[in-house]
Amino acid sequence: MAPSYTILHDIPGRIRLQVPMLRNHSSFKEFEMFFSAIKGIRDVKIEPVIQTMVIVYNEREVTKRKICQYISLFFRHESLDPLDPIIVNVTPGIRKAIFRSLVTGFLLLIAVVKKRYTNQIDVFDYLIVISTAHTVLTHGGTNRYRHPDIITGIVSLFSLGASNLLHVCMVTWAVNVLEILHDIKRANKSPILL
Structure with missing residues (x-):
């Protein structure tokens, strides 16, 4: 299975990811709200044109690895998106x-x-x-x-x-x-x- 994201830039407390699955969506507020609700994540910005996410987080509350796991799981689920309405x-x-x-x-x-x-x-x-x-x-x-x-x-x-x-x-x-x-x-x- 192809990876659901690529890390483009990573500094402590801030990570930028390329997420190809973003191209399949038109509304991103729900994604931002979903990931912002995770304990330790302070801010999420999505750039749909270039299909990237910037996540600002508190390293003491959540690790970069845990964030990547959330993103991977979330966007693997997104591959089933056509079945969601059903x-x-x-x-x-x-x-x-x-x-x-x-x-x-x-x-x-x-x-x-x-x-x-x-x-x-x-x-x-x-x-x-x-x-x-x-x-x-x-x-x-x-x-x-x-x-x-x-x-x-x-x-x-x-x-x-x-x-x-x-x-x-x-x-x-x-x-x-x-x-x-x-x-x-x-x-x-x-x-x-x-």
Whole structure:
């Protein structure tokens, strides 16, 4: 993994760092406030044009090494920035639903690839059915049987038949993903983000 910063200038109590991840942002007040809140850091200035940070600190309260660790951890996290609106700004219940849906989607992908080579139903196919059912039913909350993904699963099962369980699972899973995306959109509009 590439380093998240380079030390350009270092004197006791003051350090200037080149941080390439700064180019991905337009607002820097939050960064300055975050790093200024660390005990021992007195001032933080960010120069976005040249992608540098100047940190003034008290050597007796915090070491240069500790500051560099904070910066490294913070900007390694920043490499996941595109996922932040999805993962950070939603409730823990939606996060769990996303995780379960990703696992089920991965299992479905494996099952589709496997089905190209063998047309036999085995234990793995039943695992897919159980995983899809678990994903859909645990996402439902109250009045589970009124949710679109559950209704789709029931209708798909009757229309496609038991011999096409993999197709039923894929249709049900796809509707579950759409429902989760709707929940995320609704959560992002909500003023309370836990």
